Amino acid sequence: MLSRAGTGKTTPMSVAAGKVSDSEKQVSTSALLDVRDLSVSFRDDAGWVQMLNNVAFTVKRGETLGIVGESGCGKSLTALSVMGLLPKRGCRRTGAIVFDGRDLAALGESGMRQIRGRQIGMVFQEPMSALDPVFTVGDQIAETVRTHFPVSQREAKERAVEALASVRIAGPANCATQYPMSLSGGMRQRVMIAMALVCEPKLLIADEPTTALDVTIQAQIMELLLELGQRTGTALLFITHNLGLIAESCERMIAMYAGEVVEDGPVESILQRPLHPYTAGLLESLPGRRAPKSRLSSIPGRVPSAREMPVGCRFGPRCNYAAAACQEPQRLRAVDDRHVRCVRASDLALAGAGV
Amino acid sequence: MNKLWRLLGRRLLQFLPILVFATFVVFGLLQLVPGDPALSLAGDYASTQRIAEIRHEYGFDQPLVVQYGIWLWHAMHGNLGLSLFSSEPVTQLIEDRLPNTIMVAVYALVVASAIGIPLGVLAATRSGSKIDSFVTSTASMGVALPSFWLAMILALQFSLYRHWFPTTGAADFFTDPAGAISHATLPAIALAVGVVATLARQVRSDLLEVLNQQYMRTLRAKGLSNGAILWKHGLRNVSATLLTLTGLQVNRLFSGAVVIEAVFAIPGVGSLVSYSAINKDFPVVQGVVLVLVLIVISVNLFVDIITALLDPRVTAST
Numbered sequence: 010m011l012s013r014a015g016t017g018k019t020t021p022m023s024v025a026a027g028k029v030s031d032s033e034k035q036v037s038t039s040a041l042l043d044v045r046d047l048s049v050s051f052r053d054d055a056g057w058v059q060m061l062n063n064v065a066f067t068v069k070r071g072e073t074l075g076i077v078g079e080s081g082c083g084k085s086l087t088a089l090s091v092m093g094l095l096p097k098r099g100c101r102r103t104g105a106i107v108f109d110g111r112d113l114a115a116l117g118e119s120g121m122r123q124i125r126g127r128q129i130g131m132v133f134q135e136p137m138s139a140l141d142p143v144f145t146v147g148d149q150i151a152e153t154v155r156t157h158f159p160v161s162q163r164e165a166k167e168r169a170v171e172a173l174a175s176v177r178i179a180g181p182a183n184c185a186t187q188y189p190m191s192l193s194g195g196m197r198q199r200v201m202i203a204m205a206l207v208c209e210p211k212l213l214i215a216d217e218p219t220t221a222l223d224v225t226i227q228a229q230i231m232e233l234l235l236e237l238g239q240r241t242g243t244a245l246l247f248i249t250h251n252l253g254l255i256a257e258s259c260e261r262m263i264a265m266y267a268g269e270v271v272e273d274g275p276v277e278s279i280l281q282r283p284l285h286p287y288t289a290g291l292l293e294s295l296p297g298r299r300a301p302k303s304r305l306s307s308i309p310g311r312v313p314s315a316r317e318m319p320v321g322c323r324f325g326p327r328c329n330y331a332a333a334a335c336q337e338p339q340r341l342r343a344v345d346d347r348h349v350r351c352v353r354a355s356d357l358a359l360a361g362a363g364v
Numbered sequence: 365m366n367k368l369w370r371l372l373g374r375r376l377l378q379f380l381p382i383l384v385f386a387t388f389v390v391f392g393l394l395q396l397v398p399g400d401p402a403l404s405l406a407g408d409y410a411s412t413q414r415i416a417e418i419r420h421e422y423g424f425d426q427p428l429v430v431q432y433g434i435w436l437w438h439a440m441h442g443n444l445g446l447s448l449f450s451s452e453p454v455t456q457l458i459e460d461r462l463p464n465t466i467m468v469a470v471y472a473l474v475v476a477s478a479i480g481i482p483l484g485v486l487a488a489t490r491s492g493s494k495i496d497s498f499v500t501s502t503a504s505m506g507v508a509l510p511s512f513w514l515a516m517i518l519a520l521q522f523s524l525y526r527h528w529f530p531t532t533g534a535a536d537f538f539t540d541p542a543g544a545i546s547h548a549t550l551p552a553i554a555l556a557v558g559v560v561a562t563l564a565r566q567v568r569s570d571l572l573e574v575l576n577q578q579y580m581r582t583l584r585a586k587g588l589s590n591g592a593i594l595w596k597h598g599l600r601n602v603s604a605t606l607l608t609l610t611g612l613q614v615n616r617l618f619s620g621a622v623v624i625e626a627v628f629a630i631p632g633v634g635s636l637v638s639y640s641a642i643n644k645d646f647p648v649v650q651g652v653v654l655v656l657v658l659i660v661i662s663v664n665l666f667v668d669i670i671t672a673l674l675d676p677r678v679t680a681s682t
Contacts, residue, residue, distance in 0.1 A: 125587040126585060143601055152586065
């Protein structure tokens with residue numbers, strides 16, 4: 010278990026108390042990132058399609074927040090929206106992204122450049138293709154430093170080597186002279202992490218950082234991310250489809266389904282007693298929770314396509330507990346220590362992970 | 365660095381067989397051309413005996429391989445023989461005329477790169493826009509445009525009607541640079557149009573592919589400006605293919621020069637080789653081919669080295 014024991018940062022869930030709706034989420038003073046009513050639409054030949062629907066969540070300073078959901082649920086799109094990396098044409102973004110007191114959604118491209126890499130770092134899923142093949146990794150890290158700090162070429166190189174050392178690469182000075190193609194996937198992901206953290210950002214967004222790596226490397230990379238986050242006080246927004254990784258590494262999590270947040274709360278209590286049938290389904294599908302050799306459980310059906318979203322609860326058609334009230338659009342409601350987008354949240358008793 | 369040396373060594377080893385093969389093919393092809401140089405050398409009223417003497421004198425009675433071997437041996441010693449007609453040394457003929465050809469070819473290459481590459485970049489960064497479709501369609505037209513036709517139109521418009529440029533001839537670049545440039549301008553433009561189109565199309569498609577790579581998103585996530593991403597990372601990534609393509613254009617420019625020099629009556633190696641071939645002046649044709657092959661191979665070797673220095677993937681894959 011890679012729990013973050015002894016951080017002392019597990020403040021009482023301040024957001025849990027008040028009446029919180031999609032549009033008026035309380036801004037805790039300690040919130041580093043406060044995403045409100047984030048909606049994103051794309052245009053294709055047939056017109057506009059909404060991919061994200063009023064996504065709202067907060068990340069506190071130094072906190073580790075996990076976002077979990079199936080492919081296509083909008084996890085990565087949320088991350089790219091925060092970074093302002095959505096395509097310029099054929100894409101519409103509404104809502105507020107308040108980071109460190111400033112609304113990034115209202116910031117222009119040049120303002121965003123000051124934030125990217127400096128205030129918010131990002132690690133992507135595919136380490137094999139995320140680095141420029143024709144520059145040495147040292148140059149690529151030094152470039153990030155030189156973009157944000159007025160330092161000499163030599164000093165930037167030194168910082169790059171230090172950054173490589175901090176992600177525990179043996180022989181960092183030698184590694185800095187290598188081209189990405191001569192490094193393994195795990196090494197490249199370490200380089201990506203070094204590059205994302207070299208300017209000591211306040212927030213690190215890790216979008217499926219271990220998905221493309223093999224299992225033994227996965228654990229090392231997760232451990233590294235958590236340790237570095239803790240050491241530098243960098244908050245971590247960790248995106249994955251692997252609920253098991255979130256269980257091991259995060260304090261709080263949100264579950265996303267079909268472009269919406271369906272459940273938001275402390276990891277421990279969600280694992281013990283999920284309130285949304287979708288979260289319960291994800292827990293159910295975790296291998297190792299059932300007797301060996303029994304069939305793996307899965308959620309029946311498929312995610313509805315963005316063009317054919319149900320009017321009511323988006324999970325309704327796949328839900329075993331769907332009732333008449335589920336035909337109505339669902340809003341995120343506060344229940345106990347969390348938010349959940351389910352009208353039946355209070356009267357269902359869903360099975361937890363039994364941890 | 366070791367890899368680079370190995371690449372270089374291998375390229376140099378390939379150099380020699382290519383050279384021998386190319387000159388041998390040309391040597392052999394000349395034998396297939398109908399007509400006998402000994403007959404034309406001997407004149408209309410020569411006796412059979414005189415013709416046989418001439419054959420013997422020039423070595424035409426030897427087997428092909430022997431003739432070729434003798435030529436090669438002399439060539440290695442810097443002796444390309446004498447022209448069958450003017451009796452001037454072939455090396456002298458080439459020395460006089462090569463600068464005029466190089467002037468036109470280099471001029472065309474510079475013009476074509478200066479226009480074609482930025483056009484390709486513009487089209488790639490604004491892909492799908494009106495500028496892009498304009499560049500793409502104009503480039504398709506430019507590729508299809510025959511350079512000799514363009515040369516005649518240019519000569520008609522800009523030298524015969526408007527008298528902006530001289531119609532024919534050439535000037536020495538070192539003694540009269542202005543004259544050399546003005547003489548070479550129209551031929552260079554005629555040659556450059558096709559190259560501009562090829563370069564613009566290739567730069568557009570290569571750059572578009574690079575700009576859609578995952579690492580471009582990483583660069584934006586680092587906080588780099590669009591300019592830095594395009595000019596530093598984008599161009600560096602297409603530089604290898606771009607240079608290779610430019611190297612290939614050199615071959616194309618030299619072969620195009622043969623026709624263009626005829627149109628503008630430029631005393632270059634192109635016009636030299638074309639009338640020497642018609643007159644079956646073997647030693648001259650052989651000599652020019654040898655020099656052109658040397659130039660083309662050297663340019664490609666140079667391109668290989670630069671490419672390997674710019675893109676680490678090149679040395680890794682060889």
